[in-house]
Amino acid sequence: MRVPLYLQPRLEPPLSSLLDAPNLLHTLVDALGSPLNVLLPDRIAENAERFRAVYRRHRLTGRISFAHKANRSSALLRRLAVTDPGAVGVDVASLDELQHALGCGFTPDRITATGPKNPDFLWLAARTGVTVHPDSVTELEQLAGLVNKFALPRVAVLPRLSGFETATGTGVSGVRMLSRRSRFGVPVGEAGALLDALERHRNAVDPVGVAYHLDTTGLAEKALALEQCVGIMDELRGRGLDPRIVDMGGGFGVGYVEDAGQWERYTTELANAVLGTRPALTWRGHGYGLRNEGGTLRGALGLYPAHRPKAGPGYLDELLSTPAPTSGRPPATLLLEHLYDLSVQPGRALVDQCGAVLARVLEARLTGSGDHLVRLGMNAGDMSLEEHGVLVDPVLIPRSGGEQEADNGPVAVHLFGNLCLEADLITRRTVFLPRMPRAGDLLVFANTAGYAMDFHAHSAQRQPVARTVAVTPDGDSWRWCLDDEYWPITQSEGPAS
Amino acid sequence: MRYDSITEAIGNTPLVRIDPAVHGLRHIDLYAKLEMLNPFGSVKDRPAWNMAGPHLAAAAERDETVVELSSGNTAKALALLAGMHGLKFKSVTNRMRIPEIKELLLLLGAEIEELPGQSECLDPTDTDDPLTRFHQALAEPGGTYLHTDQYFNPRNTQAHAAGTGPEIIKDLDGRAPDWFIACVGTAGSSTGVARVLREHDPDVTVVGLVADKSDFIPGIRTIDEVHQVGLFDPATYDTIESVTADEAIEGMMTLIRRCGLLSGPTGGAAFQGAVRHLRTVDAESTERRTAVFIVCDRAESYVGYVRRRRPELLGRPPRKNSAATLTEAETRAEATVIDTDAARRWITGGSPAPLVIDLRGPHAYAALHIDGSLNIADELFDELLRGGLPFSKRQPVLLACPVGEKSARYAALLTRMGHPDARSLSGGIVAWRDAGAPLVRD
Numbered sequence: 001m002r003v004p005l006y007l008q009p010r011l012e013p014p015l016s017s018l019l020d021a022p023n024l025l026h027t028l029v030d031a032l033g034s035p036l037n038v039l040l041p042d043r044i045a046e047n048a049e050r051f052r053a054v055y056r057r058h059r060l061t062g063r064i065s066f067a068h069k070a071n072r073s074s075a076l077l078r079r080l081a082v083t084d085p086g087a088v089g090v091d092v093a094s095l096d097e098l099q100h101a102l103g104c105g106f107t108p109d110r111i112t113a114t115g116p117k118n119p120d121f122l123w124l125a126a127r128t129g130v131t132v133h134p135d136s137v138t139e140l141e142q143l144a145g146l147v148n149k150f151a152l153p154r155v156a157v158l159p160r161l162s163g164f165e166t167a168t169g170t171g172v173s174g175v176r177m178l179s180r181r182s183r184f185g186v187p188v189g190e191a192g193a194l195l196d197a198l199e200r201h202r203n204a205v206d207p208v209g210v211a212y213h214l215d216t217t218g219l220a221e222k223a224l225a226l227e228q229c230v231g232i233m234d235e236l237r238g239r240g241l242d243p244r245i246v247d248m249g250g251g252f253g254v255g256y257v258e259d260a261g262q263w264e265r266y267t268t269e270l271a272n273a274v275l276g277t278r279p280a281l282t283w284r285g286h287g288y289g290l291r292n293e294g295g296t297l298r299g300a301l302g303l304y305p306a307h308r309p310k311a312g313p314g315y316l317d318e319l320l321s322t323p324a325p326t327s328g329r330p331p332a333t334l335l336l337e338h339l340y341d342l343s344v345q346p347g348r349a350l351v352d353q354c355g356a357v358l359a360r361v362l363e364a365r366l367t368g369s370g371d372h373l374v375r376l377g378m379n380a381g382d383m384s385l386e387e388h389g390v391l392v393d394p395v396l397i398p399r400s401g402g403e404q405e406a407d408n409g410p411v412a413v414h415l416f417g418n419l420c421l422e423a424d425l426i427t428r429r430t431v432f433l434p435r436m437p438r439a440g441d442l443l444v445f446a447n448t449a450g451y452a453m454d455f456h457a458h459s460a461q462r463q464p465v466a467r468t469v470a471v472t473p474d475g476d477s478w479r480w481c482l483d484d485e486y487w488p489i490t491q492s493e494g495p496a497s
Numbered sequence: 498m499r500y501d502s503i504t505e506a507i508g509n510t511p512l513v514r515i516d517p518a519v520h521g522l523r524h525i526d527l528y529a530k531l532e533m534l535n536p537f538g539s540v541k542d543r544p545a546w547n548m549a550g551p552h553l554a555a556a557a558e559r560d561e562t563v564v565e566l567s568s569g570n571t572a573k574a575l576a577l578l579a580g581m582h583g584l585k586f587k588s589v590t591n592r593m594r595i596p597e598i599k600e601l602l603l604l605l606g607a608e609i610e611e612l613p614g615q616s617e618c619l620d621p622t623d624t625d626d627p628l629t630r631f632h633q634a635l636a637e638p639g640g641t642y643l644h645t646d647q648y649f650n651p652r653n654t655q656a657h658a659a660g661t662g663p664e665i666i667k668d669l670d671g672r673a674p675d676w677f678i679a680c681v682g683t684a685g686s687s688t689g690v691a692r693v694l695r696e697h698d699p700d701v702t703v704v705g706l707v708a709d710k711s712d713f714i715p716g717i718r719t720i721d722e723v724h725q726v727g728l729f730d731p732a733t734y735d736t737i738e739s740v741t742a743d744e745a746i747e748g749m750m751t752l753i754r755r756c757g758l759l760s761g762p763t764g765g766a767a768f769q770g771a772v773r774h775l776r777t778v779d780a781e782s783t784e785r786r787t788a789v790f791i792v793c794d795r796a797e798s799y800v801g802y803v804r805r806r807r808p809e810l811l812g813r814p815p816r817k818n819s820a821a822t823l824t825e826a827e828t829r830a831e832a833t834v835i836d837t838d839a840a841r842r843w844i845t846g847g848s849p850a851p852l853v854i855d856l857r858g859p860h861a862y863a864a865l866h867i868d869g870s871l872n873i874a875d876e877l878f879d880e881l882l883r884g885g886l887p888f889s890k891r892q893p894v895l896l897a898c899p900v901g902e903k904s905a906r907y908a909a910l911l912t913r914m915g916h917p918d919a920r921s922l923s924g925g926i927v928a929w930r931d932a933g934a935p936l937v938r939d
Contacts, residue, residue: 059902268720
């Protein structure tokens with residue numbers, strides 16, 4: 001057999017220690033069923049602190065905000081609520097998320113309302129005094145209308161901009177940098193109308209700054225966008241307004257796979273498989289966006305870069321130091337020099353290493369065609385790493401618990417779910433495991449707290465939807481409770497009185 | 498030599514023997530095919546001329562724009578060729594990572610479009626990659642483009658089959674070399690030359706070199722990227738080996754410092770890859786044999802590339818009067834700092850009043866600054882100080898930056914340079930603003 005194409009997950013404490021407690025994990029799944037989501041709320045606070053350290057290094061002030069849609073957990077939110085109020089906030093993208101954030105202890109000044117917003121959401125945001133990211137001039141006017149109609153206090157707004165491009169010509173960089181198109185935000189080319197609207201509605205809304213959210217891993221594109229935002233902030237100042245914040249979102253990234261070599265070998269072999277020079281690496285030869293046209297590889301690899309040398313805080317550090325294309329000054333310098341605060345939403349990067357999805361192995365069998373099929377007590381909706389193009393191996397936790405069972409050599413398996421649908425594959429990839437799983441074993445999908453955990457879970461098929469528990473270290477052992485029962489005041493002896 | 502057009506100077510490049518004392522091979526004569534001596538500076542002059550040449554006159558009549566997906570040398574050659582025929586040239590790429598080449602292209606009049614980076618949140622409904630969109634745009638009716646299509650155009654390969662390959666055989670007195678070693682970019686030169694050499698002598702061994710997957714070597718593709726090239730056929734190569742960026746720079750330095758060949762990193766990679774490959778067969782060999790590698794382009798554009806990876810190769814003594822040489826402890830010990838209140842009193846009541854120098858960028862200064870201050874951005878100030886004090890010692894100076902860090906460093910430096918009264922605004926413009934002191938924009 002060739003070298004198995006492992007994609008072993010990057011594991012850090014406390015998640016790595018939790019996986020060393022197989023009895024606890026088996027007990028939890030025995031008691032609460034499969035699948036089961038496990039969260040480590042303390043780690044999210046640690047992650048926020050790592051981002052703060054990058055801020056301090058660049059002498060920047062402003063907030064790190066958790067994008068609530070990455071995970072619906074109460075424990076994570078409540079844990080963040082007790083971090084530094086001036087430094088950590090939350091972004092909500094629905095009425096329910098806003099209510100949840102308020103209910104978990106976030107004061108309105110720490111909450112920003114983003115995404116497409118319906119009137120109820122806008123009204124509660126305005127009523128409670130959270131900051132609103134208007135997505136368009138229409139939404140801004142709708143907000144101003146609500147403020148006037150219900151005689152609400154002036155609402156802080158951070159209008160979202162998009163469509164950043166450099167034009168060719170003198171006075172600019174000469175290189176036209178194309179940006180990925182976005183459905184959201186006001187294109188910078190139409191910023192004039194936005195500024196007019198902000199000026200017109202100045203007694204209803206207070207433009208405390210501008211926001212941009214770019215879905216790209218490209219540093220240069222983001223540095224360019226920031227530079228253009230600073231320009232628009234100056235125009236706001238020129239109109240007698242007093243903006244303070246540039247809000248930047250998108251693409252800080254998570255490194256899912258520890259070993260660069262594994263990731264490189266895998267992607268090379270995937271290309272070879274698509275070209276037909278090696279056996280398929282996926283169910284029915286799926287190419288993840290690549291296709292074979294007459295021996296030439298076409299298309300683009302639709303995979304998340306699972307090994308990333310710079311992710312999360314490291315990526316922010318690099319971005320803040322990347323010279324912007326027009327001025328040549330790095331974003332951190334531009335922000336400092338213009339006296340602006342920086343807000344960031346590190347999306348999944350803030351929940352890096354914060355949780356895992358546990359699934360029971362129900363059956364492992366060898367088909368007549370030689371495929372090893374492993375059926376799990378979960379379905380594709382319960383854990384959507386595949387949906388996000390993230391390829392990483394699950395960790396096998398044998399039923400035998402503490403007893404060491406010899407690995408019987410690498411085995412290539414396909415992971416299927418509990419639905420009677422041909423399409424219900426946990427991953428289309430052939431997964432290499434150190435040995436063949438058995439019924440009763442657990443597979444742990446590590447580092448799934450960001451978007452993957454239960455982003456698509458629903459009860460339409462009447463299969464059990466995962467319950468979620470929060471786990472915290474307690475001396476040499478662990479404490480756990482249902483997600484809803486977690487409060488950051490809980491101590492070893494029980495709830496603080 | 499007298500020519501009517503610079504394009505006549507394309508090709509017929511020298512084949513130069515590498516001194517055995519440098520490569521250390523005992524039985525193999527190693528030759529460098531100096532494609533860097535083509536008039537536009539690289540091996541790509543040949544395919545660019547061969548692909549675009551026949552169409553340029555017609556393209557000029559229709560006022561077309563020459564367009565190519567190129568991150569460097571092909572773009573350079575095409576930009577010059579387009580310019581000679583009064584045409585515009587546009588390069589579309591997301592691989593242009595060498596700033597000097599980007600600027601050189603702009604100097605040549607090229608338009609550059611950079612494709613967006615990879616999506617962070619993958620959209621499963623998005624099936625089009627940027628290149629597909631690019632090809633769709635070219636195919637739109639009414640489009641006025643001459644697309645040379647170097648990765649799929651057989652005239653790329655043909656340029657080398659007609660020129661580079663036969664020239665090597667001619668210069669080796671009618672023999673093909675035993676080994677031909679080439680880096681794979683568009684696969685044009687390796688495929689074209691290999692075809693001719695094999696026709697001449699089926700025993701020639703062709704070694705294709707690709708970049709190590711985790712590395713970036715300008716002009717060379719990684720093993721994954723070569724699969725996306727239409728001209729690439731694995732059967733062309735007897736073996737495909739990878740080289741690292743370190744090896745490329747190492748080879749480049751050997752060619753430059755020991756062989757007098759002003760090669761860029763691609764040539765360096767070819768040399769290093771050739772020697773590495775040949776060393777294993779050299780020992781078994783008894784008769785004299787011959788190997789040829791290609792030096793693709795020249796060193797000048799890659800100084801920044803080398804600086805980032807091997808700064809010690811450009812080692813220079815520390816500059817005189819540079820704030821960068823002051824440690825934090827020295828800055829703390831030697832800089833005089835004053836807070837906003839004291840600074841305001843000094844500005845209004847000082848006799849003489851200090852010259853306030855704002856070290857921020859001009860754009861930030863224009864937005865808001867201390868009334869009456871002078872803007873000299875830190876980079877410029879650093880340059881000024883290298884030559885000595887830019888103002889009289891009798892003129893007190895108050896330096897301001899965003900948070901008082903840079904200004905403290907410059908205050909310490911000015912003190913070292915003999916200025917008796919240079920002070921730094923503690924906490925900078927941020928502290929000034931937070932204290933409610935006035936800032937103006939004019």
